[in-house]
Amino acid sequence: MHLTHLLRAATAGLIAATALTAAAHTAEAADTLGSAAAGQGRYFGTAVAASHLGESDYAATLDREFTSVTPENEMKWDATEPTRGGFTFTAADQIVNHAQSHGMDVRGHTLVWHSQLPSWVSPLGATDLRTAMNSHITQLMTHYKGEIHSWDVVNEAFQDGSSGARRSSPFQDKLGDGFIEEAFRTARAADPAAKLCYNDYNTDGVNAKSNAVYAMVKDFKARGVPIDCVGFQSHFNSASPVPADYQANLQRFADLGVDVQITELDIEGSGTAQATSYGNVVKACLAVSRCTGLTVWGVTDKYSWRSSGTPLLFDGSYAKKPAYNAVLTALGGTGGGTDPGTGAACTATYSTDAQWNDGYNGKVTVTAGTAPVGAWTTTVTLTAPQKVTAVWNATATWDSSGNVMTVKPSWNGSLAAGASTSFGFTVAKNGSVAVPTVGTCTAS
Ligand code: G2I
Numbered sequence: 007m008h009l010t011h012l013l014r015a016a017t018a019g020l021i022a023a024t025a026l027t028a029a030a031h032t033a034e035a036a037d038t039l040g041s042a043a044a045g046q047g048r049y050f051g052t053a054v055a056a057s058h059l060g061e062s063d064y065a066a067t068l069d070r071e072f073t074s075v076t077p078e079n080e081m082k083w084d085a086t087e088p089t090r091g092g093f094t095f096t097a098a099d100q101i102v103n104h105a106q107s108h109g110m111d112v113r114g115h116t117l118v119w120h121s122q123l124p125s126w127v128s129p130l131g132a133t134d135l136r137t138a139m140n141s142h143i144t145q146l147m148t149h150y151k152g153e154i155h156s157w158d159v160v161n162e163a164f165q166d167g168s169s170g171a172r173r174s175s176p177f178q179d180k181l182g183d184g185f186i187e188e189a190f191r192t193a194r195a196a197d198p199a200a201k202l203c204y205n206d207y208n209t210d211g212v213n214a215k216s217n218a219v220y221a222m223v224k225d226f227k228a229r230g231v232p233i234d235c236v237g238f239q240s241h242f243n244s245a246s247p248v249p250a251d252y253q254a255n256l257q258r259f260a261d262l263g264v265d266v267q268i269t270e271l272d273i274e275g276s277g278t279a280q281a282t283s284y285g286n287v288v289k290a291c292l293a294v295s296r297c298t299g300l301t302v303w304g305v306t307d308k309y310s311w312r313s314s315g316t317p318l319l320f321d322g323s324y325a326k327k328p329a330y331n332a333v334l335t336a337l338g339g340t341g342g343g344t345d346p347g348t349g350a351a352c353t354a355t356y357s358t359d360a361q362w363n364d365g366y367n368g369k370v371t372v373t374a375g376t377a378p379v380g381a382w383t384t385t386v387t388l389t390a391p392q393k394v395t396a397v398w399n400a401t402a403t404w405d406s407s408g409n410v411m412t413v414k415p416s417w418n419g420s421l422a423a424g425a426s427t428s429f430g431f432t433v434a435k436n437g438s439v440a441v442p443t444v445g446t447c448t449a450s
Pocket residue numbers: 078079121122161207239270311
């Protein structure tokens with residue numbers, strides 16, 4: 007953990023001054039995202055736009071809650087080198103200075119990307135392009151040497167879909183597959199202290215695209231190409247929900263010997279469903295010891311790149327959403343209220359049991375709180391076109407959409423204080439890899 011975080015955490019009363027070394031795993035009263043994450047040995051970051059820093063509510067929320075910032079656009083190639091060799095760091099410096107003066111670390115985003123390239127780059131021939139790429143990396147990383155904890159060296163270099171192929175870009179088309187390796191080698195030389203990351207989207211679960219990135223990272227590690235981490239952007243919505251194998255996918259990359267980071271998290275939606283998905287993402291990261299931190303892609307819904315999808319933790323008035331509470335609670339913080347998947351008298355938690363090509367068995371464990379429970383009720387929400395084909399150890403009724411089942415006990419309503427029971431159900435995936443969400447558990 008960065009020293010400034012330790013100091014922040016210490017001044018927040020999180021840890022005793024004599025126990026700094028234990029800070030990473032001390033989870034005492036922590037009532038902000040950053041302090042709660044620090045208690046788990048992680049950073050909690052957000053994307054930031056320099057143009058909003060002058061808005062007092064924006065800055066106050068940023069400064070109170072987060073321990074890492076990623077410039078949303080200000081470090082991209084079009085922003086930093088709009089003309090060849092003409093570097094401008096004004097907006098990016100503004101963010102870095104703000105972060106440093108408030109004890110926050112900075113993620114660098116991004117050095118080599120096919121998008122937001124200034125128009126002078128694409129027409130270059132191979133030799134010139136190679137020189138320009140290496141110069142761009144070196145100039146940026148030198149300007150911020152020692153000030154960036156992790157850099158997205160290469161962003162989004164693989165195609166979507168089943169091919170696992172590289173995406174067409176000036177770099178790919180003119181320099182070939184080796185451009186990624188060259189970018190990482192140049193980056194290591196420029197700032198040896200920065201973690202060097204490959205960053206992409208739709209690689210959050212196990213699929214053809216993540217398999218291709220996995221193969222590249224494995225090859226890099228085998229050949230000693232410098233790579234330290236893989237960023238999982240994690241832009242989710244109903245068409246692209248948090249995958250069932252999210253944690254497993256993070257873990258398989260970590261097992262290659264790289265850190266993993268959640269780099270651009272946002273989840274469209276609202277209320278309990280959004281909160282539960284956010285909580286699940288945080289829990290997945292915490293379950294992977296090499297998942298070193300999470301970044302959400304913006305502070306407030308009103309400035310999100312997907313603002314109509316209200317995908318962030320604070321609404322347009324900077325009020326904390328249920329998703330905020332879910333994240334804080336999942337991080338072990340206090341003040342986030344009860345987990346959205348739980349109630350005061352009983353809690354209900356979901357896990358996936360057996361899985362096969364077109365289906366899986368879900369399991370929900372219901373646990374009584376500190377008092378005995380005579381009967382309980384909870385809900386399980388599926389994402390269409392998934393369908394439940396069987397339920398056991400419970401009785402289920404369905405809402406009009408057919409996606410939400412209300413579940414009550416069959417024989418297993420009565421629970422002693424702290425005791426658990428479980429029910430199960432079989433789901434036909436019908437092509438969707440979505441994970442069910444469990445609603446509040448109420449007891450009588
Ligand atoms: O698209 C979401 C993210 C996917 N992964 C890479 C990220 O870098 C990317 O971020 C978004 C920013 O959140 C947007 O703010 O990247 C977009 C561009 O690809 C950004 O949008 C651009 C607009 O397209 C421009 O018109 C605008 O001038 O933001 C610029 C600055 O506000």
